[in-house]
Amino acid sequence: GQNIDQPTEMTATEGAIVQINCTYQTSGFNGLFWYQQHAGEAPTFLSYNVLDGLEEKGRFSSFLSRSKGYSYLLLKELQMKDSASYLCAADGGATNKLIFGTGTLLAVQP
Amino acid sequence: DTGVSQNPRHKITKRGQNVTFRCDPISEHNRLYWYRQTLGQGPEFLTYFQNEAQLEKSRLLSDRFSAERPKGSFSTLEIQRTEQGDSAMYLCASSSGLAGGVDNEQFFGPGTRLTVL
DSSP states (O other), X not given: OOEEEOOSEEEEETTOOEEEEEEEEOSSOSEEEXXXXXXXXXXXXXXXXXXXXXXXXXXXXXXXXXXXXXXXXXXXXXXXXXXXXXXXXXXXXXXXXXXXXXXXXXXXEO | OOSOEEEOSEEEEOTTOOEEEXXXXXXXXXXXXXXXXXXXXXXXXXXXXXXXXXXXXXXXXXXXXXXXXXXXXXXXXEESSOOXXXXXXXXXXXXXXXXXXXXXXXXXXXXXXEEEO
Protein backbone atom coordinates (compact mmCIF):
# COMPACT_ATOMS: atom_id res chain seq x y z
CA GLY A 1 0.00 0.00 0.00
CA GLN A 2 0.85 3.67 -0.10
CA ASN A 3 1.10 5.60 3.14
CA ILE A 4 2.60 8.97 4.02
CA ASP A 5 2.43 10.10 7.66
CA GLN A 6 3.14 13.56 9.00
CA PRO A 7 1.79 15.52 11.98
CA THR A 8 -1.41 17.43 11.35
CA GLU A 9 -0.48 20.63 13.13
CA MET A 10 2.53 22.28 14.74
CA THR A 11 3.11 25.59 16.48
CA ALA A 12 6.41 27.43 16.79
CA THR A 13 7.72 30.84 17.77
CA GLU A 14 9.12 33.48 15.44
CA GLY A 15 12.90 33.17 15.23
CA ALA A 16 12.94 29.57 16.44
CA ILE A 17 13.68 26.28 14.64
CA VAL A 18 11.06 23.67 13.82
CA GLN A 19 11.39 20.15 12.43
CA ILE A 20 8.51 18.52 10.54
CA ASN A 21 8.81 14.74 10.29
CA CYS A 22 7.45 12.47 7.58
CA THR A 23 7.42 8.69 7.26
CA TYR A 24 6.49 6.93 4.05
CA GLN A 25 5.68 3.51 2.65
CA THR A 26 5.17 3.34 -1.09
CA SER A 27 5.33 0.60 -3.68
CA GLY A 28 7.66 2.68 -5.87
CA PHE A 29 10.05 5.37 -4.73
CA ASN A 30 12.31 7.74 -6.61
CA GLY A 31 12.71 10.49 -4.07
CA LEU A 32 10.98 12.70 -1.51
CA PHE A 33 9.56 16.18 -2.11
CA TRP A 34 8.58 18.91 0.31
CA TYR A 35 6.12 21.55 -0.84
CA GLN A 36 4.79 24.64 0.94
CA GLN A 37 1.14 25.60 0.51
CA HIS A 38 -0.46 28.78 1.78
CA ALA A 39 -4.22 28.72 2.25
CA GLY A 40 -6.07 28.89 -1.05
CA GLU A 41 -2.88 28.75 -3.11
CA ALA A 42 -1.03 26.12 -5.13
CA PRO A 43 1.78 24.08 -3.59
CA THR A 44 5.25 25.54 -4.23
CA PHE A 45 8.44 23.49 -4.37
CA LEU A 46 10.83 23.54 -1.41
CA SER A 47 13.13 20.53 -1.78
CA TYR A 48 13.71 17.15 -3.39
CA ASN A 49 15.87 14.43 -1.82
CA VAL A 50 16.96 11.39 -3.80
CA LEU A 51 19.99 10.25 -1.79
CA ASP A 52 20.30 9.76 1.96
CA GLY A 53 21.46 12.75 3.93
CA LEU A 54 20.83 16.39 4.57
CA GLU A 55 20.38 19.03 1.89
CA GLU A 56 20.51 22.65 2.96
CA LYS A 57 18.98 25.55 1.08
CA GLY A 58 19.01 28.83 2.97
CA ARG A 59 16.72 28.69 6.00
CA PHE A 60 15.27 25.36 4.87
CA SER A 61 16.96 21.95 5.06
CA SER A 62 15.60 18.51 4.22
CA PHE A 63 16.81 15.08 5.30
CA LEU A 64 16.15 11.64 3.87
CA SER A 65 16.79 8.10 5.10
CA ARG A 66 15.65 5.63 2.45
CA SER A 67 16.31 2.59 4.66
CA LYS A 68 14.05 3.98 7.39
CA GLY A 69 11.42 5.48 5.09
CA TYR A 70 11.88 8.77 6.91
CA SER A 71 12.36 12.41 6.03
CA TYR A 72 12.22 15.72 7.83
CA LEU A 73 12.04 19.37 6.88
CA LEU A 74 13.93 21.78 9.10
CA LEU A 75 12.99 25.45 9.11
CA LYS A 76 15.34 27.89 10.83
CA GLU A 77 14.89 31.51 11.90
CA LEU A 78 11.15 31.20 11.55
CA GLN A 79 9.25 34.14 10.14
CA MET A 80 5.54 34.88 10.34
CA LYS A 81 5.26 34.30 6.59
CA ASP A 82 6.35 30.67 7.14
CA SER A 83 2.89 29.97 8.55
CA ALA A 84 1.54 27.52 5.96
CA SER A 85 0.88 23.87 5.29
CA TYR A 86 3.95 21.76 4.54
CA LEU A 87 3.35 18.77 2.31
CA CYS A 88 5.56 15.70 2.26
CA ALA A 89 5.27 13.80 -1.05
CA ALA A 90 6.87 10.61 -2.29
CA ASP A 91 7.82 10.54 -5.96
CA GLY A 92 6.53 7.08 -6.75
CA GLY A 93 7.03 4.86 -9.75
CA ALA A 94 7.76 5.25 -13.42
CA THR A 95 5.31 8.11 -13.95
CA ASN A 96 6.78 10.17 -11.07
CA LYS A 97 3.29 10.78 -9.69
CA LEU A 98 3.36 12.36 -6.25
CA ILE A 99 1.84 10.63 -3.25
CA PHE A 100 1.12 13.30 -0.66
CA GLY A 101 0.66 13.23 3.07
CA THR A 102 -2.17 15.23 4.63
CA GLY A 103 0.16 18.17 5.20
CA THR A 104 1.39 19.75 8.43
CA LEU A 105 -0.22 23.08 9.25
CA LEU A 106 2.47 25.22 10.86
CA ALA A 107 1.47 28.26 12.87
CA VAL A 108 4.28 30.70 13.66
CA GLN A 109 3.50 32.88 16.65
CA PRO A 110 5.15 36.17 17.65
CA ASP B 1 3.61 34.48 -17.56
CA THR B 2 5.44 31.19 -18.03
CA GLY B 3 3.86 29.22 -15.18
CA VAL B 4 1.06 26.66 -15.23
CA SER B 5 -2.34 28.25 -15.73
CA GLN B 6 -5.79 26.85 -15.03
CA ASN B 7 -9.26 28.03 -15.99
CA PRO B 8 -11.66 28.73 -14.54
CA ARG B 9 -10.33 29.53 -11.07
CA HIS B 10 -13.72 28.95 -9.49
CA LYS B 11 -16.76 27.00 -10.65
CA ILE B 12 -20.09 26.66 -8.91
CA THR B 13 -22.50 24.18 -10.41
CA LYS B 14 -25.63 22.27 -9.54
CA ARG B 15 -25.60 18.56 -8.91
CA GLY B 16 -26.02 16.62 -12.13
CA GLN B 17 -24.43 19.21 -14.40
CA ASN B 18 -21.26 18.64 -16.44
CA VAL B 19 -18.16 20.76 -15.93
CA THR B 20 -14.89 21.08 -17.83
CA PHE B 21 -11.61 22.51 -16.58
CA ARG B 22 -8.59 23.51 -18.61
CA CYS B 23 -4.89 23.37 -17.79
CA ASP B 24 -2.08 25.01 -19.77
CA PRO B 25 1.26 23.59 -18.63
CA ILE B 26 4.66 25.21 -18.92
CA SER B 27 5.32 25.13 -22.64
CA GLU B 28 8.32 22.82 -22.79
CA HIS B 29 6.98 20.33 -20.24
CA ASN B 30 5.91 17.01 -21.69
CA ARG B 31 4.51 15.57 -18.45
CA LEU B 32 1.13 16.70 -17.08
CA TYR B 33 -0.65 15.58 -13.91
CA TRP B 34 -4.10 16.18 -12.44
CA TYR B 35 -4.66 16.06 -8.68
CA ARG B 36 -7.66 16.67 -6.45
CA GLN B 37 -7.41 18.29 -3.02
CA THR B 38 -10.10 18.54 -0.38
CA LEU B 39 -9.95 20.76 2.69
CA GLY B 40 -7.37 19.65 5.23
CA GLN B 41 -5.93 16.95 2.99
CA GLY B 42 -2.97 16.69 0.67
CA PRO B 43 -3.49 16.48 -3.09
CA GLU B 44 -4.52 13.06 -4.45
CA PHE B 45 -3.28 11.87 -7.83
CA LEU B 46 -5.95 11.51 -10.52
CA THR B 47 -4.21 11.00 -13.86
CA TYR B 48 -0.97 11.45 -15.80
CA PHE B 49 -0.15 12.34 -19.39
CA GLN B 50 3.15 12.04 -21.19
CA ASN B 51 2.72 14.23 -24.26
CA GLU B 52 -0.74 13.27 -25.58
CA ALA B 53 -0.77 9.77 -24.08
CA GLN B 54 -2.71 9.14 -20.87
CA LEU B 55 -0.44 6.63 -19.17
CA GLU B 56 -1.92 6.29 -15.70
CA LYS B 57 -5.33 6.77 -14.09
CA SER B 58 -6.13 6.52 -10.40
CA ARG B 59 -8.98 4.38 -9.14
CA LEU B 60 -10.34 7.71 -7.85
CA LEU B 61 -11.11 8.59 -11.46
CA SER B 62 -14.58 7.13 -11.85
CA ASP B 63 -16.24 6.72 -15.22
CA ARG B 64 -17.80 10.17 -14.76
CA PHE B 65 -14.34 11.69 -15.10
CA SER B 66 -12.45 12.00 -18.36
CA ALA B 67 -9.25 13.80 -19.21
CA GLU B 68 -7.64 14.60 -22.52
CA ARG B 69 -4.49 16.19 -23.83
CA PRO B 70 -5.16 16.11 -27.56
CA LYS B 71 -2.04 17.78 -28.91
CA GLY B 72 0.29 17.18 -26.03
CA SER B 73 -0.05 20.78 -24.86
CA PHE B 74 -3.11 21.90 -22.87
CA SER B 75 -5.30 19.38 -21.06
CA THR B 76 -8.97 19.27 -20.10
CA LEU B 77 -10.66 17.45 -17.23
CA GLU B 78 -14.39 16.85 -17.57
CA ILE B 79 -16.71 15.69 -14.83
CA GLN B 80 -20.11 14.46 -15.94
CA ARG B 81 -23.21 14.34 -13.72
CA THR B 82 -21.44 16.12 -10.87
CA GLU B 83 -22.07 15.04 -7.29
CA GLN B 84 -21.59 16.99 -4.09
CA GLY B 85 -18.64 14.76 -3.26
CA ASP B 86 -16.84 16.15 -6.31
CA SER B 87 -16.47 19.50 -4.56
CA ALA B 88 -12.72 20.04 -4.25
CA MET B 89 -9.75 21.96 -5.61
CA TYR B 90 -8.54 20.44 -8.88
CA LEU B 91 -4.83 21.02 -9.38
CA CYS B 92 -2.80 20.60 -12.53
CA ALA B 93 0.97 20.19 -12.49
CA SER B 94 3.61 19.80 -15.16
CA SER B 95 7.23 18.71 -15.28
CA SER B 96 9.95 18.29 -17.83
CA GLY B 97 10.59 14.75 -16.64
CA LEU B 98 14.18 14.69 -17.75
CA ALA B 99 16.53 12.13 -16.25
CA GLY B 100 16.44 12.06 -12.48
CA GLY B 101 16.92 14.74 -9.89
CA VAL B 102 15.09 17.97 -9.56
CA ASP B 103 13.82 17.82 -13.15
CA ASN B 104 11.11 15.65 -11.66
CA GLU B 105 9.86 18.73 -9.84
CA GLN B 106 6.22 19.32 -10.57
CA PHE B 107 5.09 22.91 -11.00
CA PHE B 108 1.53 23.43 -9.87
CA GLY B 109 -1.11 25.70 -11.30
CA PRO B 110 -3.38 27.83 -9.08
CA GLY B 111 -6.15 25.23 -9.22
CA THR B 112 -9.84 25.27 -10.05
CA ARG B 113 -12.09 25.28 -7.01
CA LEU B 114 -15.29 23.35 -7.75
CA THR B 115 -18.39 23.70 -5.60
CA VAL B 116 -21.30 21.39 -6.37
CA LEU B 117 -24.59 22.54 -4.83
